Amino acid sequence: MAVSPSCINSKLYADNGTLFISYERVQLLDANGKPIKASSLxxxxxxVFNYPFVSTPVILLDLDEPTLKDVKLKSEDGEEYIWKGGVGSKGTIVAYVAICSHQLAHPTPEDSFLQYCQKDKKTMSYKEGGVMVCSSHLSAFDVKSGCKNLSGPAEEPLASVILExxxxxxxxxxxVLGPDKFHEYFKAFKPELKKFYGGKRKGKKKIKNSATLLPLTEYTKEIVQY
Known part of the structure; x- marks a missing residue:
């Protein structure tokens, strides 16, 4: 029997090791409250949009070419899972939880050390562009392969967000698919949650119905990329 992930609110383990947690299905809207169209990206x-919690940022990208499909990934503790690939008419749209799997660097309204580096640019984190980079400790992740770790101290992929x-x-x-860092994030950034979201309890509220999608340049004041 086929079951849509959006109909299940629990953690699932499939025979092949696939791991995901289904949350409420929410629509992405622009700053004016209008639905975002995939073709407009x-x-x-x-x-950036926040999901599945009020305070947890996600980076969404429409890449210049299709991603790989059915990529086998592995968490730091050895658990394997399968990332199915990008969505959209050309399989180019992806979304990843923007909390670094090394030491939890993430975009905030003040700054962002974690973001995608375009193909025509280079950083200290990796020899080529077209990757997600964390300038906090110079880790790089492959956005076309489920954001698996490519270099730096990060030892596992970024968790991905299932898009429809x-x-x-x-x-x-x-x-959300893969090893998320939500528990560690909520524990480590209590002062930040109080500053931007009114406290840990409010920051841990689940997003319902819709989430606002913004360019990173509008979400944060400063983008830091080495």
Whole structure:
């Protein structure tokens, strides 16, 4: 029996080791509250929305070419899972939890040390562009292969967010796949949660119905990339 991930609110382990947690299915909207259309996304542009919690940032990208499919990934403790690939008409749209798997660097309204580096640019984190980079400790991740770790101290991929594109071209988020860092994040950044979200309890509230998608340049004041 086939079951949509958005219909299940629990942690699932499949025979092949696949691990995901399904959350409420939410629609991505622009700053004016209008539905985002997949066809309107700009290529290789960092977009940010918060999901599945009020305080947990996600980076969404429309890449310049299709991703790989059915990529086998492994968490730091050895658990394997399968990343199915990008979505959209060309399989180029991806979304990843923007909390570094090394020491939890992430975008905030003040700054962002974690973001995608376009193909025509280079950073100290990796020899080539077209990767997600964390300038906090110079880790790099392959956005076309489930954000698996490529270099630096990070020892596991970034968790990915399951996206669904409806027939009307609207974009929805429904689940998180892979080893998320939410528990560690909430524990480590209590002062930040109080400053930006009114406290840990409010920051841990689950997103319902919709989430606002913004370019990273509008989400944060300063982008730091080495």
């Amino acid at each position: 700009k290529k290789e542009t960092n977009y 594109i409806d027939k009307d071209d609207t974009i929805w988020a429904s689940a």
